[in-house]
Every structure is written in structure tokens, then in C-alpha cells.
Amino acid sequence: MIRFDNVSKVYARGARPALDRVSLEAERGEFVFLVGASGSGKSTFLRLVLREERATSGKVFVAGREISTLSQWKVPHLRRQIGMVFQDFRLLPNKTVFENVAFALQVIGKPRHTILRAVPETLELVKLDGKEKRYPHELSGGEQQRVAIARAFVNRPSILLADEPTGNLDPGTSVGIMRLLDRINRTGTTIVMATHDDEIVDQMRKRVVELVDGEMVRDQARGVYGALR
Numbered sequence: 001m002i003r004f005d006n007v008s009k010v011y012a013r014g015a016r017p018a019l020d021r022v023s024l025e026a027e028r029g030e031f032v033f034l035v036g037a038s039g040s041g042k043s044t045f046l047r048l049v050l051r052e053e054r055a056t057s058g059k060v061f062v063a064g065r066e067i068s069t070l071s072q073w074k075v076p077h078l079r080r081q082i083g084m085v086f087q088d089f090r091l092l093p094n095k096t097v098f099e100n101v102a103f104a105l106q107v108i109g110k111p112r113h114t115i116l117r118a119v120p121e122t123l124e125l126v127k128l129d130g131k132e133k134r135y136p137h138e139l140s141g142g143e144q145q146r147v148a149i150a151r152a153f154v155n156r157p158s159i160l161l162a163d164e165p166t167g168n169l170d171p172g173t174s175v176g177i178m179r180l181l182d183r184i185n186r187t188g189t190t191i192v193m194a195t196h197d198d199e200i201v202d203q204m205r206k207r208v209v210e211l212v213d214g215e216m217v218r219d220q221a222r223g224v225y226g227a228l229r
């Protein structure tokens, strides 16, 4: 589903690579934690999958296509297959819960009847049915993140990328968010989650990929946050 072949990313000439010869394959339906210190290259990895950046060298494959050479006009089609969740939720403050989720379908031209079916279904999945009419400021942080996840998933993408989705949440709320991501993963969605949350990584026992200064130093099945020594 996602494959990196010897991928490097250098942002400015002369600077050290943000990603350094990374090779990795994530199959359909896998759950991968990306861990590493601040600046180790986690967000760069996610941006390359989304084609927000292009690899300086190496090849990036997403859903069977080599995307580093994908022409710009095909990028929106690529992004429809990928949902993205952020630490800071990024909801539209002047839209209700329903409208925030519906908007993701409107911008890709889905018909009204699809929206009226898919949005309630997805809000039920994230357990926010009954709160459709609330505005983001009327929700807790955990609820806002559920809206953001509903928005990312409403189009049923094959890949969900999450950049520190529990970074602004307390431990109990984070566990709830992880249960939800786990449920989404079980529908066959490939998930790559960048995180600093050691407790969550240790609880979930999923594949762990660790980056240090852009290099992949560990790829561990059913892994933990810190390497076992």
C-alpha cells in the first residue's frame, strides 16, 4: 500500500537529509507507528506519502503507483485515497460537526444523497451521533479529534495518516482515540501514525518504525516505543 525505496529528502542544498535512504513497505491493512525525536523526519515521511513534498532521490509508491513522478493534476486523485489527522484537529470553526464532515465530501463533488448517508454513518462510527449541530468550540478536545477522524475517514480512504493525533489529549482520552483508530484499521485501512506517545505505542503493540536523524534505525513487529535493550 505504501512503499519507500531508498528514499531521501533534502530540503535545502547542503543541509543534512530530513530522510536518509529509507526503505519500507506497509501492506494493506497494516498499522505502523513512526517514532523518533523531534526533527527525526516523521512529518517529512507523511508529507512524502501525501505528495506535499517530492523525494530528492528514491521512489515512493502509494496504492501501487510511483508518486514522485506523478503529474500535478493527478495529485488530488491520490489524496482522495488518503485521510489525514493532525495534532491540532484543524476543524473549521464556523461549521458544525455535521458540516465539517460533510465538507470533505462536498469539495470532491459527492452528491447530496451520498453525503446525507455517509456523514451520519461516520458520526455514528466515531460515537458523535447526537452532537451533529455543535460547533467545534462546544466540544472537548477528544470529541474534536473524533470529528477530525470522521472527516478524514468519511470518504473511506485506503490509507489514514495521523501526525501526533493524541498530542493534545490527556491519557484517558488518548486511549479512546486509539480504540477508534484501531477499529478503523480493522476495516482494512492502512494506518501510519507519527507519535511521541510512548504509553500508547507500548499498549498497542503494533509495528514500530524508528527514525533517528532521518535514518530508519528500527522496524519492529509488535514493537514498543523504546527499543528493548
Ligand SMILES: Nc1ncnc2c1ncn2[C@@H]1O[C@H](COP(=O)(O)OP(=O)(O)OP(=O)(O)O)[C@@H](O)[C@H]1O
Binding pocket: 011, 012, 017, 018, 036, 037, 038, 039, 040, 041, 042, 043, 044, 045
Ligand atoms: N520545509 C522545510 N524546510 C527546511 N527544512 C525542513 C522543512 N521541514 C522540515 N525540515 C527539517 O527536516 C528535518 C525533519 O523534520 P520533520 O518535521 O520531518 O521531523 P519530525 O520528526 O516530524 O519532528 P516533530 O516530532 O518535531 O514533528 C528537521 O531537521 C527539520 O528542521
